[in-house]
Amino acid sequence: MSNISDSITPSGYIMGTGVLQAQINNPNDYLGSKINEDYMDYVHPHWRQYQAPEAYQHFLLGLVYAVILVVGMLGNLLVIITFFTSKGLQTPSNAFVANLAVFDALMMSKLPVFVMNSVVEGQLFGKIGCDIYGLIGSYSGMGAAITNAAIAFDRYRTIAFPLDGRLRMKAAIGIIIFTWIWATPFSILPFFEIWSRYTPEGYLTTCSFDYMTEGKSTQLFTMTIFSWAYVVPLLMITLFYTKILSHVRDHEKMLKEQAKRMNVKSLSQGDDKSAEIRIAKVAISIVFLYICGWTPYAMVALIGCFGERSLMTPTFSMFPAIACKTVACIDPWIYAINHPRFRAEIQKKVPWLCIFGQESKSSDNKSTVSDVTDVKSETA
Template sequence: MKNETQNYNVYGAYFAPLRSSDGVKMLVDGLDSADLAVIPEHWLSYTSPPASAHTALALLYIFFTAAALIGNGLVIFIFATSKSLRTSSNLLILNLAIFDFIMMAKAPIFIYNSAMRGFATGALGCQIFSVMGAYSGIGASMTNACIAYDRHSTITRPLDGRLSRGKALLMIACVWIYATPWALMPLFNVWGRFVPEGYLTSCTFDYLSNSFDTKLFVVCIFTCSCLFPMCFIIYFYSGIVKQVFAHEAALREQAKKMNVESLRSNQNASAESAEIRIAKAALTVCFLFVASWTPYGVMSLIGAFGDQQLLTPGVTMIPAVA
């Protein structure tokens, strides 16, 4: 596999500079042969976007980065300074905050590339950006699945479903171990590789090269980083909703037997029923996870198996920013 990944762009590195001979500025103008060698051939024929597009993306990323770093930084700080919050369940929340912090800590690479209007940080910056993205993206998705499991166990098995500290730490360790192969295999060209995409200001795993290894890698990473956690999250949260609805039905049945309208206190009588509130919360979590992962998943599958002409630089920047 290693030899194959080193020859994805055999002739692109030599002929790409010739494509700007008509005076139109291309995406790859000004890049040396070492940088051109890591860029998928798909991007060589596209013109450079207007400077305003780079500026808008940089400003957007600055805003998101500041908000995310402050928010997740506060979570980490509060957890570190407040002993009462250091519960087993909150360890998972802390781990999620760490992954989100890492996700946005790579933003300066994107912002600098956007400010310089291209692949300014080169192959090294691309590798750093991609490794941090792989760890944080896959780690966050699996941590969300662990949080869903914890909530499901707590609600469906209130007597013995509480998460112990040892089990929480084991789950966190497993999440990091699970994410490691998907971050390191492309880094060392063992399987797959990390490449720039879109405006060449962000990087991800290669989903454009027309090889069996690339297609298989896309299927496997999509399954392991998106489908598996998505199925777990939907299963556990649907189980929570089912349990709560069953509990509410039992309360209504008991109230009917006692000839009362409700077993709830008058204070809660006019409030929204518990099952509706929990169902809304569960649906919101599931929707946000699907909405955040589906665009990138669909884009990578189109790149590997569909019409690559649909993947223009501008189109691929949408899920990269989202």
Template sequence: MGFLNWTSPIEPQARLMDNVDGRPGHLLGWDIPPEELVHVPEHWLLYPEVDKSLHLLLGMVYVFFFLAAIIGNGLVLWIFSSAKSLRTASNMFVVNLAFCDFIMMLKSPIVIYNSFYHGFATGYSGCRIFGVMGTLSGIGAGATNACIAYDRYTTITRPFDGKITRTKAMVMIAFVWIYTTPWMVLPAFEIWGRYVPEGFLTTCTFDYLTRTFDIRLFVASIFTFSYVLPMSMIIYFYSQIVSKVFSHEKALREQAKKMNVESLRANQQQQNESAELRIAKAALTVCFMFVASWTPYAVLALIGAFGDQSLLTPTVSMIPACTCKLVACIDPFIYAISHPRYRVELQKRLPWLAIKENDTQSTATETASSSTPATATT
């Protein structure tokens, strides 16, 4: 299934259908002029026009996403960049991830405008801008998450010589953007792949519906390099962290048993969770956030390129589009919960938020948690 062949003039008004009650209705994209309609995959043009209420609902959802992500990630960028206590090599990855999330939601006005005008209102120019920003932020966030996992892995497994320096962190971040850029440039200039509207025709992504060898190869490649590869790295590094911590805790318990003491840890609070459980929860959170946000889109693209396209209705396709945006809203609030020093800086700069964080205790907690992935969670 490919693009409609507009070799002869076709009036948009001709794209009519009969409703169940016999009254005339419209197919999706009926009001798009031919010069813009040529960019829309034929698959979406076979469905009835989406109800205006669904357009408005999607627009309001994106308004919420936009406000939550811009405010939350804006605070993260501001605090982590301006506070000297947070200018560490590890936190450079946090800043880069927040920047990716910020870019992801900065494109929201395009889909909001399209939704309130019930369709492809910004045209193909807006579609390409939306696709470019989505590719940069999405693949950039995945690669940054992999860097965060590697940073936590080296810090925990090699605490004396494995800590990443600021120079190395800058090189890794530069590599993230070098790695991401080709996947944005190629479809933007239609060298390989292309950006097309999807679903309600209010959002855009790379073409995963055209059944040609080039498009299928592009989908398989971007699936491998932007999803499978970072996912594999995240799972490997965090599984190694959990294994290391479990082994360390087991050795401590065995040594304590030999010495006939309850624990070798000083000032250990019995009410607290065991270290291995906290590490396991943090690792699972990181993996779950990435899986939950991007797996639906990965599955959607694979079905479009290689599976039964009849499963991909306009409404179904909008669900993955929302899940990958939701994570950009959740990220900064996870920082606020899990990063004590960030909470302290927020408390200093924005006291009206009524954040209660003890500076001395947070410093001790931050030092103790430097060997856990919680401070760099997605």
């Protein structure tokens, strides 16, 4: 602990580079001037070479996060409540979606702390606040990543093996427990400073694992968590959706050949198959958002650890944080709007939420038939 602190003390950094020398006479102008002195060892000197952001910049970021909080929490809570209060929706496939909504809601839950940090232009709750903020972000980010992989796996089994490939609820619950176990090691280790730690970044109003401190330990941790939280889930997601697309392509080819032999124009693949493919498309959209949301953050961590740090201004480093939180905000709305059964149930529960529109009678009938089919398949 002392070695880490000594390596990032302001004096050593200033005397070594002279970057901050011009700011010594006016300390209120530099970033971190409103951080408690006993916590300054956790603020990497890279951030403290920059001028403090203007008050309006903190205000705008706080306002953006407040909007994301309201919209995201509402959407995720609607998905969670709808799943647990609607028996027709309590299938293994939807359990994964509900689990993703839980992780996304967890991401939303830390945003009030950011808004308060923006008001005081620093860490309102000091070290413990930063540690809890980082812990929640780590759990929600890694949990959402591996849950997206679980959704891809479930979609693959359901579409490729519709008769005997559907997961049972017990298996789905086991996988959901696994997603929480998956997110635990590299969330807990920095929290207790066993390996790495949580530190302020950007405007020093957010916290993440330490990817700035020089040394092989930081580099090893950054590469490990990059692989664990980003590369492995992404490879799993790519594998399963590639298999889905290959299966659908082969299935369509088989239908065309069979139709040609039967001398008919086409063979319908049925409402159930179409519905499963439509749901897979929604899942792919969520995964695409996940990639857009977390790739910038992964790149920032790699640049901070291995790259050209001059690119990492405080303002630049705040945008990836906004991106990943925006994705957690948008996920439930995309799923709820594109999934006819979720949309119908949410419309019943909150009819004033007119963005969903009115379901047509035929859509309702299809939704009911699909509900009955899914319930039968789960209880068989």
